[in-house]
Amino acid sequence: MLRLRGITKRFGSLTANDSISIEAVPGRIHCLLGENGAGKSTLMNILFGLLEPDEGEILLGDKALTLTNPKQAMAAGIGMVHQHFMLIPVFTVAENMVLGHEPGRAGMLDLASARALVRDLSARYKLDVDPDALVEDLPVGIQQRVEILKALAHDATYLIFDEPTAVLTPQEIDELMAVMRTLRDEGRAIIFITHKLREVREVADDITVIRRGKVVGQAAPETSEAELASMMVGRAVDLKVHKAPAQPGDDRLVVEDLVVASPTGAIAVDHLSLTVRGGEIVCIAGVQGNGQTELAEALLGTMRPLSGRVTLDGVDITHSKPVDTIKAGLGYVPEDRHRHGFVGEFSIAHNLVLNNLDEYSKFGALDLKKIRDNAQARIKEFDIRHGGSHDQEVRSLSGGNQQKVVLARELSRPLSLLIASQPTRGVDVGAIEFLHGRIVEERDRGTAVLIVSTELEEVESLADRIAVMYRGRIVGIVPPDTPRDVLGLMMAGVAYDEAVATTKGAPA
């Protein structure tokens, strides 16, 4: 058994881990549950030798381990599947296995053995992966399998999964859980980090909840989602989005016959038409990669449509650049906040005014006092948790807090249209409740809201109307209480009437 005892880790004035003790027991799945920023990744990075604790010890059996780098952790039988993949995109799967394989228990790995190992492990764990595929050509779900295979290549007894499901589809999540169960039943110890309460209850043997760097308690897998959520957040949490029926006004966003090509030249948005009125939330549902990203980018102006027409409040913005669409009243929350949502090296304060520098400049220079005052107000309003100051770089914030920075910035001026892609991806329950509430408030101010989300739960709870997108087209527009199996079929391209007929005919 692997034990962490009294682990404390400080970053400056912030105590990210405060005397944490947990255990990993072979044959059990231990879920570590906590809000974003609670200190989960920090603890796991310590266990994997990526960070050194200020206090505390790690024991394997009754032997104290010194873990100053991942090599030592792997030698001790510890493997980690990271939250942000650590694969090299231009290399093949097998090449990545060789690179990830520090000479350890199994010695050096050559390419031929790596290929054989991938085939062998894939078959054993039903993790189908082509050893010769380039990583960059693989969908996210398969890239994650490669990460798992890398950890298994060391025959790790103690396996850490750090938020592995944040980027997976519901079906991929089910597959991953099955793999975790198999690994457990083989006698491995799994530490599974997630904020998705349903998953915790489904696979956990043991649950430990941490909040603000401290263990706040253990829970049984039978514990209700509401109870788990309130342990995580430290107060009662409402898992349901409360909203009055929409009071839609005039058409604000009108998309007519839009065609957009992806960077590779393929048609990503295929003669799509859609209208969003003021005061309503339209959610685009669909499996990732059906043109949602290209649609959002074309509306913002970072991609140029080939044909069609887009108007916002009657003004043609079809070929407008982002500076102009933003001026026209578009608020934009991008799908990949790391790449497009903020500048990680900039402070919180500067990130909060990036879209509005004119207003925060005086005599051609930045008005630092005004920027600071704004930061203080927004940090308070959005409860942005940081390590002590608005000067902190945004890249050092947790995912949920980074997303709050983006939303705080986008919602701090009057909008005609808010487009938010995957607004709560990788965000914990406490922050989701808050972000959803703010989006509904924006709707109730009369803004037209367009949400792109691959999370059906999010779509169902936010949408006033659901537009299902498949291969660049809208398959149908349906009400939010449409049954899930009907939505599922529509997401595979089946028209509404046919989907209803099919699911009615199916045995319950």
Ligand SMILES: Nc1ncnc2c1ncn2[C@@H]1O[C@H](COP(=O)(O)OP(=O)(O)O)[C@@H](O)[C@H]1O
């Ligand atoms: N290298 C770092 N420097 C400064 N602060 C950090 C660093 N890494 C993490 N933190 C802070 O420590 C806290 C815990 O972060 P983390 O362990 O990533 O949380 P979780 O994985 O639970 O979301 C957060 O407030 C985060 O901003």
Ligand SMILES: [Mg+2]
């Ligand atoms: Mg984390």
